Amino acid sequence: MPEQISTATDTGILQVPETIAIIMDGNGRWAKKRGLPRTAGHKKGADTIHTIGLEANRLGVKKLILYAFSTENWKRPEDEVGYLCKLPGLFFDRYIRDLMNNNIRVTFAGELERFPESTQKMIRKAVQQTEANTGLELCIAINYGSRRELLLAARQYA
Numbered sequence: 001m002p003e004q005i006s007t008a009t010d011t012g013i014l015q016v017p018e019t020i021a022i023i024m025d026g027n028g029r030w031a032k033k034r035g036l037p038r039t040a041g042h043k044k045g046a047d048t049i050h051t052i053g054l055e056a057n058r059l060g061v062k063k064l065i066l067y068a069f070s071t072e073n074w075k076r077p078e079d080e081v082g083y084l085c086k087l088p089g090l091f092f093d094r095y096i097r098d099l100m101n102n103n104i105r106v107t108f109a110g111e112l113e114r115f116p117e118s119t120q121k122m123i124r125k126a127v128q129q130t131e132a133n134t135g136l137e138l139c140i141a142i143n144y145g146s147r148r149e150l151l152l153a154a155r156q157y158a
């Protein structure tokens with residue numbers, strides 16, 4: 001099991017932001033630079049979520065939002081989309097115990113229903129398993145998009 005990370009940022013920080021939002025980007029470029037398939041970049045991105053999550057939690061950040069999969073991402077090649085759909089399951093299989101040990105609560109934002117049943121199940125299970133945790137809220141934004149948000153807002157207003 002991965003250990004809790006410790007870095008040199010223990011001193012020197014006067015103020016820690018309550019919320020941090022990260023738009024995930026550059027996974028493909030990371031992989032290309034190393035002669036690896038794009039999926040290897042996404043796997044590395046998921047492992048980095050774990051690293052950043054633990055560190056943010058340790059520093060006392062309350063909420064970390066990760067923009068992981070936008071509605072635009074459905075246009076990517078089928079095998080890449082397929083891998084991205086599997087990634088939450090792989091991530092939680094590997095890290096759920098560590099998230100629990102570090103009191104991290106998982107939430108999600110966005111429209112989950114378009115994902116395969118198995119993906120939805122893994123995400124919902126992680127949310128449920130961690131719901132009583134009181135440390136960092138790790139919010140995964142999935143299948144989000146400004147067009148969709150505007151449409152929903154307009155519908156609500158109407």
Ligand code: FPP
Pocket residue numbers: 024025026027028029030042043045046049068069070073084087088091140
């Ligand atoms: C952008 O990189 C990243 C994505 C489209 C997907 C990132 C999503 C994950 C790592 C899944 C996370 C979810 C969980 C629960 C682990 P890019 O492919 O656009 O990179 P590029 O700009 O270099 O091509």
